[in-house]
Amino acid sequence: MNEMxxxxxxxxxxxxxxSGYYxxxxxxxxxILEAxxxxxxxxxxxxxxxxxxxxxxxxxxxxxNFPGEPNRYPQRDEVIRYLQDYxxxxxxxxxxNQRVESVKKNEEGFTIRTMAGDTFRARTIINATGSFNNPFIPKIAGEELFEGNIVHSSNYRNPEPFLNQRVLVVGGGNSAVQIADELANLSHTTLAVRQPIKFVKQRLWGKDLHFWLKLIGFDTFPFWRLGKTAPTTTAVNDxxxxxxxxxxxxxxxxxxxTSIYEGGVIWPNGIKESVDTIIYATGYRPRFSYLQGIGALxxxxxxxxxxxxxxxxxxxxxxLEGQRSFSSATLRGVGPDAKFVVKKLLHYLEYAK
Incomplete structure (x- = not known):
């Protein structure tokens, strides 16, 4: 594309x-370039x-508005349809099919090249990729020796492939617990955690937890004004x-x-246990490697x-998680963040003219 x-x-x-909406x-x-x-x-x-x-x-x-009964908890496929309809x-x-490979800065703005071989030019860029394309797996001593399966939750789909296996799910957050819960119906499953899992009630006095977070202002409190990243939590919504x-x-x-050997893991008490599969539900890390060369990282x-x-x-x-508030990076939180960013972007475009 030659158009700026x-x-x-x-x-x-x-x-x-x-961001596109605003x-x-x-x-x-x-x-919008989508990989x-x-x-x-x-x-x-x-x-x-x-x-x-x-x-x-x-x-x-x-x-x-998200369609359907307002107090239900939508499934993954409903979210996909909602975004497509949006x-x-x-x-x-x-x-x-336009995964960005590189970004170059020049006097007019930016030149973006994709892995498909296409080139785009723009005065400004909004990075809205999240971090799902960069799963995080912690380094554990002996992992290279393990003869079983090591999987990140990003590659987990359903429990059927793990029928009757000995499975460890590493992590103590919502996804780890959801995955381990359904695996436990078909397999001998353990959650391996750094700290005991903290559960919070999903509903208090007849209202969902998010109602109270919004009511007291915590959900949208502008931590960035204090020069801080909004806090995160590993508490599990029960x-x-x-x-x-x-x-x-x-x-x-x-x-x-504490470590891994050929056939399984070694627990803190020194006991070895045979394990078939280790699933890491340990989250993700942002990756914007295409911006490395222009000093943005x-x-x-x-x-x-x-x-x-x-x-x-x-x-x-x-x-980005915690970008401006506790709800940043969620379906409910990206709207306010996008509105704020687009306002700043419009001022910049006017100034740049």
Whole structure:
């Protein structure tokens, strides 16, 4: 493309679509580049049984309510359909199969090259890729010796392949517990945790936890104004029977193993145990390697920004965890962040003119 656009959005998930919504409202010339073949970002790659931790009423993006009964907890495929419908509803320009390979800065703005061999030009860039494309697996002594299976939760789909296996799920967050809970129906499953799992009630006095977080202002409190990243939590929302099941040992939880040997793991008490599969539900890390050459990242590859505004003029972020508030990077949180960032971007474009 030889046309100079006002903005290129990198990523066609919830953060990219919310950013597109506000750019569209302001009649900005933009394009969304999505690495996959459809909108939805990481959602099509999540495990089959994934259920939102927030009810539909607290899972909407700007301009379009999440459909259906407002107090239910939508499934993964419902979120995928919602994002696809969102793109259609607002006629957002998305180009699929365009994973960004490099970004170069020049006097006019930026030149973006993709792995498909295409080149795009834009005055500004909104990075909205999230971190799902960079799964994190901690280094454990002896892991290279293990003869079983090591899987990250990003590659887990359902429990059937693990029938009658001895499985360890590493992690103490919502995804780890959801995965271990369904595996425990078909396999001998243990949650390996650094700290005992903390459960919080999903509903208090008849209202979902997110109602109270919003009511007291914690969900959207602007921690960035204090020069801080919004806090995160590993507490597990006990919307089903998770705490009861874990307390009953199906699955059980054990302190994190200290090392790995050929046939399994070694627990802190020195006991060896044979294991078939280790599933790491240990989250993700942002990866913006295509920005490394223009000084937008620190030595660890993390974005240098404040509330989504990069230290490099013309570069912005939406969808980073804790970017502006506790709800940043969630379906309910990307809208306010996108609105804030687009406002700053519009001022920059006016100034740049």
């Amino acid at each position: 656009l006002d903005t290129i959005i990198i990523g066609g998930g919830q953060a990219g679509l919310a 750019l569209q409202k302001n009649e900005v010339a933009f394009l 996959g073949n459809q909108v939805g970002g990481s959602w099509p790659s999540y495990y089959d049984s994934l259920k939102l931790f927030s009810p539909a009423i607290f899972s909407s993006m700007p301009g379009m 793109k259609i509803q607002f006629q957002l320009p998305v180009m699929g 919307s089903n029977r998770y705490k009861e099941r874990v307390m009953a040992g199906k699955p059980d939880q054990q302190p994190m193993f 620190d030595k660890d590859g993390m974005p240098l920004h404040k509330a989504g505004i990069s230290e490099i003029p013309g570069i912005y972020y939406v969808g």
